[in-house]
Amino acid sequence: MKKTYYNTFLKYLDDENRDASIDYALQLIQEQKVTLEEMYLEILTPSLTEFFCSNEDEEICIWKEHERTSIIRTILESLYVYVIHRKKQIPSKGKTVMVLCPSEEYHEIGAIIVSHFFALSGYDAKYIGANTPKNDIVSAVKALKPDMLALSVTNYYNIVVTKKITEEIKSKYPDVKIIVGGQAFSHKDALSQVQYDYHLSDLTTIASLEGGKSI
Amino acid sequence: MPKILELKKINKIYGENTKVPTQVLFDIDLSFEESSFNSIIGQSGSGKSTLLNILGTLDKPSNGSVLINQIETSKMKKNQLSNLRNETIGFIFQFHYLLPEFTALENVLMPYQISKRPITKEVLARANELLDLVGLEKVKNNLSINMSGGQQQRTAIARSLMNQPKIILADEPTGNLDSDTTEQIYELLREINKKYKTTFIIITHDRHIAEKADRIIEIKDGRINLDITK
Ligand code: B12
Ligand SMILES: Nc1ncnc2c1ncn2[C@@H]1O[C@H](COP(=O)(O)OP(=O)(O)OP(=O)(O)O)[C@@H](O)[C@H]1O
Ligand SMILES: [Mg+2]
Numbered sequence: 419m420k421k422t423y424y425n426t427f428l429k430y431l432d433d434e435n436r437d438a439s440i441d442y443a444l445q446l447i448q449e450q451k452v453t454l455e456e457m458y459l460e461i462l463t464p465s466l467t468e469f470f471c472s473n474e475d476e477e478i479c480i481w482k483e484h485e486r487t488s489i490i491r492t493i494l495e496s497l498y499v500y501v502i503h504r505k506k507q508i509p510s511k512g513k514t515v516m517v518l519c520p521s522e523e524y525h526e527i528g529a530i531i532v533s534h535f536f537a538l539s540g541y542d543a544k545y546i547g548a549n550t551p552k553n554d555i556v557s558a559v560k561a562l563k564p565d566m567l568a569l570s571v572t573n574y575y576n577i578v579v580t581k582k583i584t585e586e587i588k589s590k591y592p593d594v595k596i597i598v599g600g601q602a603f604s605h606k607d608a609l610s611q612v613q614y615d616y617h618l619s620d621l622t623t624i625a626s627l628e629g630g631k632s633i
Numbered sequence: 634m635p636k637i638l639e640l641k642k643i644n645k646i647y648g649e650n651t652k653v654p655t656q657v658l659f660d661i662d663l664s665f666e667e668s669s670f671n672s673i674i675g676q677s678g679s680g681k682s683t684l685l686n687i688l689g690t691l692d693k694p695s696n697g698s699v700l701i702n703q704i705e706t707s708k709m710k711k712n713q714l715s716n717l718r719n720e721t722i723g724f725i726f727q728f729h730y731l732l733p734e735f736t737a738l739e740n741v742l743m744p745y746q747i748s749k750r751p752i753t754k755e756v757l758a759r760a761n762e763l764l765d766l767v768g769l770e771k772v773k774n775n776l777s778i779n780m781s782g783g784q785q786q787r788t789a790i791a792r793s794l795m796n797q798p799k800i801i802l803a804d805e806p807t808g809n810l811d812s813d814t815t816e817q818i819y820e821l822l823r824e825i826n827k828k829y830k831t832t833f834i835i836i837t838h839d840r841h842i843a844e845k846a847d848r849i850i851e852i853k854d855g856r857i858n859l860d861i862t863k
Pocket of ligand 3: 681682683804
């Protein structure tokens with residue numbers, strides 16, 4: 419069933435039909451045909467990660483990729499209304515999490531989704547942004563005093579700076595739990611390079627992290 | 634995959650017998666797989682060039698061993714070592730050391746002239762083929778002094794390939810080139826890597842080159858700080 423929703427959604431995306439794609443996705447949530455979690459993980463994520471461009475012309479493919487990302491972004495922003503709605507129905511954990519991507523990392527859709535998942539699990543989730551310089555991260559941790567820092571890294575080269583960030587945070591603010599995720603960590607040895615408390619490959623387990631300790 | 638190049642417990646101390654010895658490499662263990670494409674990054678002064686020179690047997694470590702094709706090099710005689718080096722390793726540097734008063738083709742043939750090997754028809758054909766490969770078919774008879782920086786670097790790359798080396802060591806090969814030319818040179822190196830299965834170890838400050846390598850090694854204060862493989 420979900421697969422049919424996905425295929426219909428893809429059809430609109432393939433046609434670059436922005437309005438129909440957004441309309442359809444929001445309707446699926448509105449009519450409770452899929453949950454927010456399913457929307458994020460089974461529809462929006464694969465529509466990007468499994469994006470395959472059959473066009474010979476690379477320029478056209480890049481343009482299509484940008485167009486598609488922008489549609490997904492609009493959907494994500496619109497879904498936040500439903501996130502607020504769900505948040506009201508669950509107790510707050512009283513914990514803050516800062517979600518961001520390190521400098522030069524522009525892939526932020528994963529990070530936005532992660533921030534929504536934290537919100538849905540009762541955290542006060544602050545999405546800081548893509549491409550966040552190391553010094554800004556350190557000062558944001560100092561200012562916001564989050565319980566957790568969630569780093570999303572896609573490009574494996576950015577493990578270099580992620581290592582520096584995690585080392586600095588751990589030495590200055592050892593109590594802040596670090597959660598890492600994203601496609602960069604699917605590379606060999608990437609995880610062993612950084613300091614972290616949790617690496618999650620399945621976002622639905624966010625709910626079972628509490629103040630950094632799994633329960 | 635067989636290891637083509639291996640460093641075991643390498644230490645390097647400059648000025649060992651002076652009052653101010655400085656250790657720049659500490660217990661480095663590192664090995665490279667055949668036909669892989671590797672990048673080495675790190676801050677200025679971290680020891681990258683020192684490491685590359687030791688890998689290429691241009692410099693000796695204070696202790697530890699260097700294995701080329703599983704052959705331990707530390708006990709080799711000078712001429713044995715330089716033969717092994719000439720047969721297996723090609724070098725590309727930031728400054729290409731071309732001879733200005735010679736043409737691109739003559740520069741590519743220079744290793745043969747220097748070692749007084751005969752320039753046979755096959756050798757000449759190979760030099761021409763390599764110059765074509767690096768995109769210099771039109772300017773190969775120009776004096777190198779009359780070529781652009783990018784063209785000179787391409788000449789140096791062609792020259793490094795003359796001996797059909799299994800390994801190419803490059804120290805900031807695009808350090809003095811603009812970003813478009815850098816991209817082209819990088820594509821060229823990647824093409825050579827695919828075509829001849831040449832192993833590449835490239836020191837670079839250029840993020841765009843490093844991020845496209847199969848492996849990134851970061852040197853920090855003479856130690857390996859990070860090592861990730863795609
Ligand atoms: C959209 C996209 C872009 C967009 C990004 C727009 C934006 N605002 O985010 C743009 C056009 C900017 C872009 C640019 C580039 N891209 Co791009 N891009 C993609 C694409 C198609 C989708 C990425 C995406 O959003 N996926 C959907 C999200 C939801 O998935 P996700 O990130 O994996 O996140 C999930 C999990 O990983 C996890 N997760 C993620 N983060 C975290 C964090 C925590 C804490 C946890 C617990 C979990 C978690 O949760 C999510 C669950 O759904 C991918 C293709 C692919 N296979 O993914 C290429 C891809 C990622 N891009 C790639 C490349 C190479 C680039 C460029 C270098 C291209 C270029 N030459 O310009 C640039 C680099 C820009 C930069 N410096 O960062 C490569 C990366 C290869 C690599 N190096 O590893 C890919 C894989 C394409 C490919 N096959 O070559 N890209
Ligand atoms: N011949 C030498 N004698 C003494 N010290 C040296 C010698 N060569 C290099 N050094 C020192 O060893 C350290 C490492 O130098 P190296 O040239 O390997 O650095 P690098 O990482 O290549 O730097 P860069 O990015 O600036 O090229 C530096 O502190 C340098 O001053
Ligand atoms: Mg150097």
